[in-house]
Amino acid sequence: MLYYLFNYLDQLDIPGAGMFKYISFRSGMALILSLFISTLIGRRIIDKLQKLQIGETVRNLGLEGQMSKKGTPTMGGIIIIIAILVPVLLFGRLGNIYLILMLVTTIWLGALGFADDYIKVFRKNKEGMHGKFKIIGQLGLGLIVGLTLFLSPEVVIIENSEIRHNDVIEAVRYHEVETKSTKTTIPFVKNNNFDYAQLVSWAGEYKEELAWLVFVLMTIFVVTSVSNGANLTDGLDGLAAGTSSIIGVALGVLAYMSSHFQFASFLNIMFIPGAEELVVFAAAFIGATVGFLWYNAYPAQVFMGDTGSLTLGGIIAVFAIIIRKELLIPILCGIFLAENLSVMMQVAYFKYTKKKYGTGKRMFKMAPLHHHFQKPGNAGLDALVQKPFNVVPESKIVVRFWLIGIILAVLTIVTLKMR
Template identity: 35%
Template sequence: MLYDLITRFGLEYISPFNLFRYITFRAGAACFTAFFLSLWIGPYIIAKLHKIQRDGQPIRALGPERHIKEKAGTPTMGGIMMLFTLTFSTLLWSDLSNGFMWIMLFVTLGFGLIGFFDDYQKLAKRNTDGLSKRTRLGGEFLISAVAAFGLQAITPPDIANHIALPFFQNLMIPLGYFFPIFGMVVIAGFGNAVNFTDGLDGLAIVPVVIAFLVFALIAYLVGNAVFAKYLFLHFVPQTGELGIFCAAIIGAGLGFLWFNAPPASVFMGDTGSLALGGALGAVAVAVKHEFVLCIVGGLFVVETLSVIIQVAWYKRTKTRVFLMAPLHHHFEKKGLSESKIVIRFWIVAIMLGLIGLATLKLR
């Protein structure tokens, strides 16, 4: 919004308005805006959620026993706070003529809406069932498909239907008509992967922030012809602006962590986890770094695989591979404290983020 106003009146070359020409400046401003806005409105939103929900988020009866005692009464739907702050910050600091930004907001808010209805159903029924799997997945795949086709349409034709491989210089694999299906699976898949990871105070939000920090840099490099050529990356015009979107999510995520730090005052719920995961998948598809996302977001991948393995193995043998799935609950059942699990998972996320960054140079 500010960028568009400044360029409309031709002020972008006049100091100090010339700062708005730089994505790095606007990304930093977006991050700080989302963070401080979260601190400002957070107490009000949490108080409202407390008042409306009363008994807070329903706790899974078959989960770790201490959750029923320690987390009972904690409100959910804290993702509303993040959705508001990241949307406001993105619209305030980004170039509104950039099609990539609108697709990112479409996915984020669309997945957030599905998560909101899922959380609402859980609160209304006072159980952990929520929306039916068919309804939820149907909505996710519909939004993901629209986004994938949209990204295909605004990406240059020579790379629109291609995916890139890490560690190889300018190597891209053409998928043709299958690209939208691939993009749809990545977006919906990571939406659910982050959702599976969100089970302990602060567990999901820090790896999400780390992943978006990595992809803010990737988007900036891929969207810059000079840097892309130097690093042997494929150049995707206008994706540099996605660095502002990623920065807004980082600020919103850190602001949410302020209230979600143990013991959590609020949970993000599916409203937040689905939205953040979907946004992460959409950014990766836009910048053609889907496989790097599997490295950077490896923690989310492992958490999802633990659920798939547990369900498949139990249906086949009636026995369990893990004491409980997702994986973080397995470690809880083994007696590890919540803080130790969360911090160790953060460490893993940091290391995976560094490996993901290394792929930009190791080609």
């Protein structure tokens, strides 16, 4: 909202009003304000949650320090959501279609996660919302995002092509016309653009429509898988918030590069007009998650609950899809992927061994993966993977996962030049 106010003041030649035209200024202000909200106002929200006795219900799974978390306020994801929405509404250009999609994503999944937490806390149902309703909510958001990107005339890219001489890139030429396209960025290949239309090249005159159908289905899959991955990662103090903030930095960098003509040309990636507003959102996202760590870092004074974890995962997924970097998610969100895979492998191995031997066995001492390191090896658990034999302190597990997340984030950005 302030963008439009100061744009008007700038037309009246008011000194300093022109600062709001710069993405760097508005992003910096969004970062500062989100940090302020999540740290200072967050304390009041935590106190309110405590008064309402909205505490975490903990099952005794034999993990070190687990029972001490009982009663810790949950649903703290409200802090993150408020700390994102307020700065974006103030400093973002609200007519931007990409920013609108990110706001819808934040509110949609925030409401879905809140409903899940409400059932757990107030209705004393440990399972929370039935899984099928969660999936329906995630599928619905994926469908909205995918169809909007397909139907909106504002969603365009300017395609690029390399000019080579003796296998050396001499220049990158951009087409003058903005086009609707189902192209996306793919890592580790020479021409790092992949068009979903290639998957339906057999469709003839219906090729373009089917390509968008594939794109919409891909959007639904990415939103569902990444939001669930973030939800599974939220099991240790500061793990989901810290990992998400690292991913947010990488996404902000990628959005800025994709929206900057010179940087896009240098990296030979598609130029996406209007994507610069996503940098403002990324700054608010980073500030909100880092500020939340003030209270969520070990030992946590508040948990984000599904209100926060589903929202963080959905934001990351939709953001990556908008800037056409969804195929980089397996690298960038490697922590989420490992957590998802560990659960699927655990379940599959248990069913396989039960069918073959009559008794189900585990692959890990416990899943998701971060809990595996909290169990001692050879402690009576019939698990295929027993190492490490000694229990790893929770704070050390979290910091090591953060370090891995930083490496993956850097690698994701570097892949744009690794072909």
